[in-house]
Amino acid sequence: xxxxxxxxxxxxxxxxxxxxxxxxxxxxxxxxxxxxxxxxxxxxxxxxxxxxxxxxxxxxxxxxxxxxxxxxxxxxxxxxxxxxxxxxxxxxxxxxx
Numbered sequence: 743x744x745x746x747x748x749x750x751x752x753x754x755x756x757x758x759x760x761x762x763x764x765x766x767x768x769x770x771x772x773x774x775x776x777x778x779x780x781x782x783x784x785x786x787x788x789x790x791x792x793x794x795x796x797x798x799x800x801x802x803x804x805x806x807x808x809x810x811x812x813x814x815x816x817x818x819x820x821x822x823x824x825x826x827x828x829x830x831x832x833x834x835x836x837x838x839x
Contacts, residue, residue, distance in 0.1 A: 752832075760824055764818060767821070773785060796817065
């Protein structure tokens with residue numbers, strides 16, 4: 743089917759953006775283990791996309807356990823909840839209107 747209703751397209755775009763951000767969070771977590779050059783432009787973009795969200799999570803949920811920062815895990819869980827539950831409900835709601 744070439745053309746889909748607009749609410750379905752919106753839901754697919756949101757789901758795609760959540761999936762992209764999921765992978766950016768994973769890459770950021772891996773980069774935090776290997777400590778790459780902080781002046782690398784790719785590293786700077788990844789950190790600029792993830793650190794504000796991580797800081798928000800750290801501010802509201804102190805999730806540092808034995809020196810391990812669990813804020814990326816919290817962000818991944820929230821992304822999965824949004825992707826698996828909220829986006830389909832939003833699409834259903836928009837289609838039913």
